[in-house]
Amino acid sequence: MKKVKKSLLALLIFALIGSMLAACSSGNNDPKPSASPNSTTSDPETGTEEPAREEITIDVFSMLSNFSGEQTGWFAHALKEKFNVKLNIISSNLEGGGDIKFQSMMAGGDLGDLVVFGDTDSKYLDAIAAGMLLDWTKDGLLDNYGKNMLQNAPKALEKNKAQFGGGTSIYGIGNDVGPETEGPSEAKELNYHPNLRWDLYEQLGRPEINTMEDYLPVLKQMQELQPESDSGKPTYAFSMWADWDGNLMMNTKAWAGMHGYEEGDGFNPGGFTLVSADTEDVQGILDEDSYYMRGLRLYFDANQMGLVDPDSITQNFDEAVNKMRDGQLLFSWFSWFDDAYNTPERMAEGKGFHLVPFNEARSFSNGFNPYGGGRVWAIGSKAEHPERVMEVIDWLYSPEGNMVANYGPEGMMWELKDGKPVLTALGEEAFPSNKTPIPAEFGGGVWDDGRNQINNTTFKNTMINPDNGDPYDYTLWTSTLAKAPTKLEENWRAAMDANTPVEWFTKNNKIAVQKAIYTGQPYVEMSDDMKQKQGQVASVIKEYSWKLIYANDEAHFNQLKEEMISKAKGLGYDEIVEFNKEQHKVVFELRKNS
């Protein structure tokens, strides 16, 4: 009896191991794992019909996302309907911040299925060199599944091939692909410009603002006028977040953007320089009078005046947005950061954020770029279903995909009337980023949380959508422009004698457009030794920048400033800046010729 039992057990174990091995090997060898056995056996008669596709989850590693976990809501619903895929988003901003998540994923040898890079910097180059990204030209992947990209963004693909693929391979495609047109690519608002609570600013009699420092007394008066938010919390001018900081403190750098300077020159990745968009001026960020140092000083003064949110150092971007939504903030560096406050109800009352420029401003603007920007979409080399990931990316580079990714499927937020897009009642209520409930047929949830959380773009949205002849951006649709302006908009237009911020900047010659540059050559990478120095210096600069803002008094501020500069220089800051400047010179030459 016992023997029988034993042999039975042995047999069972063998069977178990055997089936496990079989399962493993079939998983590895099956050339088309996407066709699930169920769907093919259930309907053997119709051989021509495409079998229902197996649901897969795409791991999206996004270095731009501010959301971590499974994509939910209407965008998840749209992807499920169209491709039967789910997105699992891994956000490096939220998981450790900086490059920690990227490094641990690199060390693990797998960057996920869909990878989004914040810039074509050394991380992108390392990932390619280490074989972590899939070559799209292999196995006809691009030819078979990338039709829209080939048609709508051929130059962006070409650039990636020449610059990063050694002329033969394509590892990714840049964002914000636009047409070949001169001038600013923004239509109504720029990325960086100071937006204030317009209603409060008007109540103060619109005092004149000459320099960036002049905002402080105005903001102080605004705070006195509006000491509490809607929910009774104290108001602040500046509420910042540290989770986007790279080589320097992002919220401080924003002041450079308002003067027409940006980290990097549009060709080389950023270092410790601020480069003018359209002149040959370069500032080291630690220069005595650089916009970065002025920015730190401004925040320090603001903190002494009680204008800086003490939570800035401990909160992340999402929490700052919630404060904006509640009305706790009075200032925005970015035209999009105040979207959460500018609801239709508030704007109808005349309340809301709008551009309040300073006389020294020269706002940074990107020209249209057919080669695409630095935020790259790529596919991980370990992706199990690269063709299906490719399909999703490709779809985003189609007019239909871009509309859905931004505004949802037709009939939800927008519909076509006489061939032109028009907002539905739901759209009127939910735009730009309100927590408006979405009907269950579109996936439920609320509008804002259901938005595409990958947080990268494909086309420049001010570009014309060939499907209907209007730009992609809903604020530029013929139907939207024809609408009566809100009270806020009316007040602003009357005061500024311009219809939009971009019009105001252009009219007053306060815009600095950075032209797109394309050489067909990769940029010069710094040595490993320098990269390591850059990392050490960056961490000193970031740490001290925050400390400076919260310094106790003038003496403390100066002492910390000295410490920051001597430490950064001691660790090799000057060498990096020299290197950056050399590279910028090359770009300046190219700018002249283009």
Next chain:
Amino acid sequence: MNPVVEPKRKRVSFTISTRYRLLLYAAPFLILVLVFSYFPLYGWTYAFFNYRVGFPLFDTEFVGFKWFTSIISNEFQVREIVRVMKNTFGISTLGLITSIFPVIFAILLVEIRTNWYKRVVQTLTTLPNFISWVLVYAIAFMLFSVDSGIINKLMISLGLQSGPVNYLASPDHIWIKMTLWSIWKTLGWSAILYIAAITSIDQELYDAAKVDGAGRFRLMWHITLPGVMSTFFVLLLLSIANFINNGLEQYFVFQNSLNKDSIEVLDLYVYNTGLVGYNFSFATAVSMLKSLVSVFLLFVANQLSKWVRGESII
């Protein structure tokens, strides 16, 4: 003859002499030690290369002792290491000084007469030991955060503060704050050993002392305390060897730009330079120093033990 000899030979071939049998018993543990304590030392090789994540180690450049010399080659780097060591030793010293608290707590706990109350106190103080540091930080955040923190709300409503204060970002007294958090977390747990030691003290000693007219505090002072002191010293010596290992988690969750200067202990520094600062090889070199210091401290502790108690621990 033959049939008798054969089974004998068989027995010999199947039995293992006692020495080897003992070795075999110990083998699994030796293997565990090898795998988990010695095999990881292989990772030290990273200190001799210019390692970049994602690339196989031997594809990256061999740099010899470059990272070791770079620890002391630059004045600013030396200052960094000094700062980090200061934090490490500072927080560890506070930890050593406060390691007497569990003894006091255990002695007082044993003195509690009401049984159910004693149990409640012991359970409540032991529980925090099982909470991870991440959750401890969540509790700290609930108490001290700017917008929703209870302390801020309380202080403002009592009129003691004009506006919210970001307590978690404050760099003041961070060593003491960290020590207090770790006492809160480990007090009950550390007391368990001492409670066991106290219960093993001979009851007759107490009875004899009572006959001699000793009161409650005299009993504690002259009998209980000396009774647990030997346990305390063993643990103290062990913790000296562990002086440099303050762990990473606690300081990792509490760190931010403002308090980083004084909270960054060696383990955290290794993490910050390795993973955050993109420099695995340098971080490995620094962490190797740590092992050297630990071994040195272990010998110091051993010598101390010889002097104090007349016996060595290794």
